Amino acid sequence: MSRMRERLLRHRASREEALERESAECDKAEASARLDETEETEETVCTVHNVQHADAEASETEPLPLLWEGLDVRLIHTSNGPFLRREARYPMSYRHGLHSLSELGAAVKGLAAFRAIGQFERSRDIRQEQFNAAVRVPLDAGKVLFLDLETTGLGVGTGNVPFMVGIAYAEGEAFVVEQMLIRHPAEERAMLTYLCDKLPSFTHLVTYNGRTFDWPVLLNRLILNGFRKFQWEPVHIDLLHPSRSIWRNTLVSCRLSHVEEERLGITRNDDVPGALAPAIYFQFLADQQPGPLLGVFRHNETDMLSLACLAIRFGHLLSGQLEAYVPQQPQSEELLRTGLWLEKMGAVELAEPLLAQLAEDEQAEPGCLFLLADRDKKCGNWPRAVLLWQKVVQAAERSHWPDWRAHIELSMYYEHRTKQLQSALLLAESALSFAQKRMAGLRLDAKRRQELEGIRKRVDRLRHKIGRLSG
Structure with missing residues (x-):
């Protein structure tokens, strides 16, 4: 085993010596080539550069198959x-x-x-x-x-x-x-x-x-x-x-x-x-x-x-x-979304005329008016918010499948801001009636039961408050 090992080591040493000799010869060849390059004249260098530039231009226009x-x-x-x-x-x-x-x-x-x-x-x-x-x-x-x-x-x-x-x-x-x-x-x-x-x-x-x-x-x-x-x-x-x-x-x-x-x-x-x-x-x-x-x-x-x-x-x-x-006759939904997007972008002066146009539109969809009223409520524009809620309430009274959200918003406004408790109670009772009508025969999930129970509590509280004040 030791003889075999010695033989392998000698073979590796001779191989490394051969590689070193080849490397030294390559270094000498490269040095000689660099020396030859430095001895070229400026004219020759410029000629080579021009030839390379011409080759590049030719490659730009190389034909395709x-x-x-x-x-x-x-x-x-x-x-x-x-x-x-x-x-x-x-x-x-x-x-x-x-x-x-x-x-x-x-x-x-x-x-x-x-x-x-x-x-x-x-x-x-x-x-x-x-x-x-x-x-x-x-x-x-x-x-x-x-x-x-x-x-x-x-x-x-x-x-x-x-x-x-x-x-x-x-x-x-x-x-x-x-x-x-x-x-x-x-x-x-x-x-x-x-x-x-x-x-x-x-x-x-x-x-x-x-x-x-x-x-x-x-x-x-x-x-x-x-x-x-x-x-x-x-x-x-x-x-x-x-x-x-x-x-x-x-x-x-x-x-x-x-x-x-x-x-x-x-x-x-x-x-x-x-x-x-x-x-x-x-x-x-x-x-x-x-x-x-x-x-x-x-x-x-x-x-x-x-x-x-x-x-x-x-x-x-x-x-x-x-x-x-572009002549514009947008629908109420697009008018609302455009105004809200402009407001989000900071262009309030451009958004307000569009929102005012929607508020004055007699054919506007109740859902759009409710969203605009919600926006006005957050901005503190209570007069227009109340006007819009009233429009939505009137539309709900004529609908076969009414939405009671505007009733609740208007009822809260009358109860807490203007202290018109009778008006607030009438709106809450209408909302309860609409909710019971729409949820009749349905299997109510937790969210719907909670919403219905909240309207009942509002009605009971308003009745108790009115009875206490009248007594």
């Missing part, structure tokens, strides 16, 4: 490899549905109000001051970037890869839509390199559901690909949230394709649904036939145009100019 003809894509080379880029330029006079892209210059004044979100105080006066200060800050339309991703899945985990990234922005007299496509996962790093150079030149980012999907997915991919030092903190405007705030009860869905059709006047023809985009891309990876990807390109391009028009609409709304561009 014939299969890619008709997709209008170009091969772009970066320091981390190539990817495909498609560009479409629209004149600012282009009209997409109800809005023209030229309106973006006027709408960005309102979009500047998103800068102050999260900084509003509870005081309405302070919020109005912050809103006014935000919209006074000049915002260049060319500094607003629109972003939309087409990904291989729906989650925000590490396995979800954006195979197509669409960005759009105003540039002079044109609205530019750029779309980056990776032909395989190895090209993702090159695409991200291009984006890292492009994004920091913008100050505002506009997305639709980008706060919880598009932007986190893109950040994850940047981190996974080694771009940890990338820093860009734009004002993020996610238009899904204001869309839900205003249209959640008036539209069947708040998907962008539905919002654009119902509120922006945009109709898509032969559109590839976004849900099919991952399957089309996976099919391309399998058969390398890029033709079906044209539908995904067009779908993403339409998304970018619709996103710009939706930003224009909210910008006009926040600057008080929407009626100058």
Whole structure:
């Protein structure tokens, strides 16, 4: 056993000596090569540089296979490899549905109000001051970037890869839509390199559901690909949230394709649904036939145009100019939600006329009037709150399936603020009657039993209070 060990040690020592000799020879060769390079003249160096520059320009225009003809894509080379880029330029006079892209210059004044979100105080006066200060800050339309991703899945985990990234922005007299496509996962790093150079030149980012999907997915991919030092903190405007705030009860869905059709006047023809985009891309990876990807390109391009028009609409709304561009006859629900959203944004001066219009509408839905009364109660606007409760009470008296909440609110107001106990008792008794009628024959859960018992206690207390005062 010891002889075998000695033999192995001798073999290892001889092998290490041979490796050292090879390393020394390599070092001498490298030193000789460096010496030769330093002896080159300036003219030779410049010639080499020019040749490399010419090679780079040639690679930018490197032709793609014939299969890619008709997709209008170009091969772009970066320091981390190539990817495909498609560009479409629209004149600012282009009209997409109800809005023209030229309106973006006027709408960005309102979009500047998103800068102050999260900084509003509870005081309405302070919020109005912050809103006014935000919209006074000049915002260049060319500094607003629109972003939309087409990904291989729906989650925000590490396995979800954006195979197509669409960005759009105003540039002079044109609205530019750029779309980056990776032909395989190895090209993702090159695409991200291009984006890292492009994004920091913008100050505002506009997305639709980008706060919880598009932007986190893109950040994850940047981190996974080694771009940890990338820093860009734009004002993020996610238009899904204001869309839900205003249209959640008036539209069947708040998907962008539905919002654009119902509120922006945009109709898509032969559109590839976004849900099919991952399957089309996976099919391309399998058969390398890029033709079906044209539908995904067009779908993403339409998304970018619709996103710009939706930003224009909210910008006009926040600057008080929407009626100058789009005739408005909103339903009472939309009128209420628009006013409440404007108030939440700090635009109290713009919200109040809408809420006043709703309060004076004789055809307004009782549910909307009740919500407006609840808002006025919290703000201390008691005269209008009482007037609205009275309207809702009258509507409930005529209804076959009445709601008694306004009866209770008005009864509490008469009992505690004006001391009109008889009126308070009549309203409480009506509320009890309506509640018993609606709950008759139902199996009551704990919440309903508690609500019914609370109305009974209110009636008994008012009767006892009136009897005690009269006695």
